[in-house]
Amino acid sequence: MRVPATTTAPGDARPPGGGAPRRRRHRSSDLRIALLYLAPAGLVLAAMLAYPLYQLGVISLFDYGQAQASGGAPLDFVGLDNYARLLGEPRFWTVLVQTCVFAAVCVVGSLAVGIGLAVLASRVRVVPRMALFLAALGAWATPAVAGSTVWLFLFDQDFGLVNEVLAGIGLAGMENFSWTYDRYVAFGLVAAQVVWCSFPFVMITVYAGIRSIPADVLEAAALDGASPWRTLRGVIIPMLRGLLVVATIQSIIWDFKVFTQIYVMTNGGGVAGRNLVLNVYAYQEAFAASNYGLGAAIGVVMTGILLLITLGYLRAQRGTEES
Amino acid sequence: MNASTELTSGPRPAESRSGAPAGRRKQTGSQRAGGIALTTLTWVLGLAFFFPVLWMALTGFKSEAEAYSDPPTLFFVPTLEQYRSVFDRGVLPYLLNSVWATLISAILVIVLATPAAYALSIKPVKRTQDVLFFFISTKMLPVAAVIVPLYVAAQQLSLADNIWTLVILYTAMNLPIAVWMMRSFFMEVPKEMLEAARVDGATLPQMLRQVLMPVVLPGVAATALICLIFSWNEFFFAVNLTAARAATVPVFLVGFITSEGLYWAQLSAAATLASLPVILAGWAAQKQLVRGLSMGAVK
Numbered sequence: 255m256r257v258p259a260t261t262t263a264p265g266d267a268r269p270p271g272g273g274a275p276r277r278r279r280h281r282s283s284d285l286r287i288a289l290l291y292l293a294p295a296g297l298v299l300a301a302m303l304a305y306p307l308y309q310l311g312v313i314s315l316f317d318y319g320q321a322q323a324s325g326g327a328p329l330d331f332v333g334l335d336n337y338a339r340l341l342g343e344p345r346f347w348t349v350l351v352q353t354c355v356f357a358a359v360c361v362v363g364s365l366a367v368g369i370g371l372a373v374l375a376s377r378v379r380v381v382p383r384m385a386l387f388l389a390a391l392g393a394w395a396t397p398a399v400a401g402s403t404v405w406l407f408l409f410d411q412d413f414g415l416v417n418e419v420l421a422g423i424g425l426a427g428m429e430n431f432s433w434t435y436d437r438y439v440a441f442g443l444v445a446a447q448v449v450w451c452s453f454p455f456v457m458i459t460v461y462a463g464i465r466s467i468p469a470d471v472l473e474a475a476a477l478d479g480a481s482p483w484r485t486l487r488g489v490i491i492p493m494l495r496g497l498l499v500v501a502t503i504q505s506i507i508w509d510f511k512v513f514t515q516i517y518v519m520t521n522g523g524g525v526a527g528r529n530l531v532l533n534v535y536a537y538q539e540a541f542a543a544s545n546y547g548l549g550a551a552i553g554v555v556m557t558g559i560l561l562l563i564t565l566g567y568l569r570a571q572r573g574t575e576e577s
Numbered sequence: 578m579n580a581s582t583e584l585t586s587g588p589r590p591a592e593s594r595s596g597a598p599a600g601r602r603k604q605t606g607s608q609r610a611g612g613i614a615l616t617t618l619t620w621v622l623g624l625a626f627f628f629p630v631l632w633m634a635l636t637g638f639k640s641e642a643e644a645y646s647d648p649p650t651l652f653f654v655p656t657l658e659q660y661r662s663v664f665d666r667g668v669l670p671y672l673l674n675s676v677w678a679t680l681i682s683a684i685l686v687i688v689l690a691t692p693a694a695y696a697l698s699i700k701p702v703k704r705t706q707d708v709l710f711f712f713i714s715t716k717m718l719p720v721a722a723v724i725v726p727l728y729v730a731a732q733q734l735s736l737a738d739n740i741w742t743l744v745i746l747y748t749a750m751n752l753p754i755a756v757w758m759m760r761s762f763f764m765e766v767p768k769e770m771l772e773a774a775r776v777d778g779a780t781l782p783q784m785l786r787q788v789l790m791p792v793v794l795p796g797v798a799a800t801a802l803i804c805l806i807f808s809w810n811e812f813f814f815a816v817n818l819t820a821a822r823a824a825t826v827p828v829f830l831v832g833f834i835t836s837e838g839l840y841w842a843q844l845s846a847a848a849t850l851a852s853l854p855v856i857l858a859g860w861a862a863q864k865q866l867v868r869g870l871s872m873g874a875v876k
Contacts, residue, residue, distance in 0.1 A: 287781045288699060291692035292708070295752055298689060302749035303715040309726030310718070371622065378612075378619045385623035387863060388856075392630035395855030397810045397827045400848030403834065404633045407841065415632070415649045450626065455803070462799075462870030500757055507716050514812055518834075537721035546725055553722020560717040568710065 307557070314550035336551040345527070346535075346552075350559075353510065353531040356441055360509035363449040365502060368456025373486055375457070376464045387458075394454035402518035405447045409433040434520060437528045444515050444529070451515070452508060456501050463494040499571050503564055510560055513537070532556050630852070637846035644842040659846035668847065671829040675851075678740055678825060679808040682747035683801050689748070690755040691797065695785050697756070698763035709760070712753040720813045731818055740823040746814050751804040758803075762796035762872045763789060799869025802862055806855055826851045 314337070317330040340346050371390070375383045396404070409416050411432045420428035434440045464472075467490065475485045491498065513533045516523065523530040523538060530538070532552060540549025636644050638655035697705050727746070728737070736742045766789055774788045790797075812827040819828065830851060833844035859866065 284699070284781055288696035291696035295689040295693035295712070295756060296708075298749055299712055299715045299752060302746075303718065305730065306718055306723035306726045309729070310722055313725065371626075374615065374619050374622070378616050382616050382619040382623065385627075386619055388860070389623045389625075389627035389630075391856050391859040392627050392852070394806055395810075395852035395859065396630055396633070396848065397812065397830060397851055399812055399827055399830050399834070400633065400844065400851065401629065403839075403841075403844060404629045404848070407636075408629060408632060413645060413649060418648045450629070453626075458866065459870050462867045465867060466871035496761060500754075500761075503713060504754060507713075511717075511719050513721055533719050533721045536719060537724075540722065540725060550722055550725070553719050556719045556722065557717050561714060564713070564717070565710070568706075572706075 310550045310553050310557075313546055314548075314554050316547050318547040318550070319544050332547070336547045337555075340548060340551050340555070345530075349527075349530045349532055349535045352441075352529075353533075356445060356531055357506065357509040357512070359445050360448045360452070360512070361502065361505045363445060364452040364456055364505050364509070365498075367449055367453040368501070369460050369486070369498075371453065371457045372460035372464060373482060373490065375461050377482070390454035390457050393450050396451075398451055398514040399518060401451055402447060402515050405443070405450075406434075406519055409443060435525070437524065440520055440524055440529050444512075444519050447515050447519065448509060448512055452505060456505070459497055459501055460494065463497045464490055467493055495571070499568070503567065506564060506567065507560060510556070510563070633845045634849045635845075636842055637849045639842050639845075641840060641842045644845070659842045660850070662843055663847045663850060666829075666832075668826070668829055668850065671824055671826050674740055674743075674819075674823055675809060675825040678743040678747060678823075679805050682744045682751065682808050683804045685744070685748040686751045686755045686804050687797060687801055690752055690759050690800070691790075692785070694756045694759035695763055695789065697760045699781075709757060712756050715749065716753050724813070724817050727814075728818060737818065738820040738822045740819075742818050743811075743815060743823065743825065746818075747804075747808040747811060750811070750814075751807055755800050755804060758800050758870075759793070759796060762793040762869075765872045766792050793872065795865050795869035796872045797869070798862065799866045802858065802866055805858070809851075809855055 315331060315333060317332045317335070371386060375386050378386075393401070408414055411417065411430055411434075414433075416433075417428050417431055420431075432439075433443045471489060471493075472485065475489050480488065511533045512531055516529060516531050516534050517537075520529040523534050527535075527538075533556070536549045536552035536556070539552060540546045637659055638657070639650065639653050640656055640658065643650045643653050697708060731737045731739070731742050770788055770792075771784060774784050779787065810827060811825075812831075815825045815828050816831060819825070830844060830847055833840045833847060
């Protein structure tokens, strides 16, 4: 929101007197142009953020159900009741904890798999690397809805290939194992699918990053006999910090808001809502239960938590950069 | 810096750095064994990660009965029946909607993000980090919760079931990451180039057009491709804000899951069809993608 506000800021302050140093004037007109350049994107995003956030905030203060949504019934202002109700609901706290743990596992998983495969790709010859790229592109290109369904089929209790193979190699107990019944197994399966969907972005950006590290730096590390792990820790990760911060934040935002995978793979949140995450919970409250007010309150809480997490992460990153 | 000058002078031959320890040096036995192990590992992981896609593609050529068989069929007589029924169900309008929504929004993203990223890459703007954070924070709103306000707004602006609604949303959705990525490309342009242009009296817009754009073009292309992929696969906005007229391919796919039970083989055929353009585009643009993304990575 800072962006549009600063559009009229110091840019107009021309240095007094005709004989102002040329460089100075250059700077201030630079600033004006820069803000001008920033304005369109800033305005679009401010509108896209401000309007829904405002609406969300407003709705969360009302008893807003189906009757109100379809236009007829009068609005009943309930203040912070929706929030009070939400915070008093044990299920909300369970779902909140679940969401945080689930997102953390997915973020760590996507980064580990993405970075690992990127390092691998940078160390093998062209043909195997192409195979790895094709796999990444395939996973990336598959729409999440279709990807989730494919995974469900592969892990199907009765005719899934995975159980068939596991039984085939002698794990008789896996013959009719259900991957979606137990809470933790189901979460694990969905997390694996989420990692599968999101590792390509990390892998391709990190691979590109490794390629841009000067060859002599990596060669020197290899000559010193550094193991791949040491090279990763000591050379690659520090040099690609900026890029990794972007990838991490992107992953945090994605994985905290996972919707499609949970919705499709656990059939809308699992048996008795055991596999709910906040985004699906909000959707269920708003649409299935026609309680838009409560759904909106969940949305506001989620946005707040995400802001805090990413801010904290950035702060920590800046801290390590300075030290 | 030395990375950037090397990069701008064209892509480096891949071999020069791939098998890092290989090269001209003499290989020891253990190094060769290590290389073979790495290659094997790569193939195994590549196949494992590709397997779901492969299975999906295979299933698209099965009959429904074969798709549901227990144990799963590995050998079967391929049929084009599923593809025929996918086209019979009218996938084309959905494909066209997807193409339009994706292409137009990607163009808009680049048009909006280029100047913004440029502005953030030069000195005068203070608090660059705050602006960047504001940009990325717009991605934090949970879609499930904002869908109601968006739906109401679309109704009021008579933009419901309209492809432009998706264009606007996809633009806003991809803008933050595009700005963030492109800023790092601009930062990578050597300061000397800019100083030289400045001494010659170039204004900021001139510098953007004549000095920077040619250099960052691969990065712009990579960003555009990434935006294309994200919009192509977007499901939630599409399913909630469009109906018969403006629905995109992911919405078409769900049709196989909800309306008449699950048509697994048909869904596979349709999903393969849906991911094919992305795979082909990504494969064709691979070099540019890597080259573009590797700009600004080291800083």
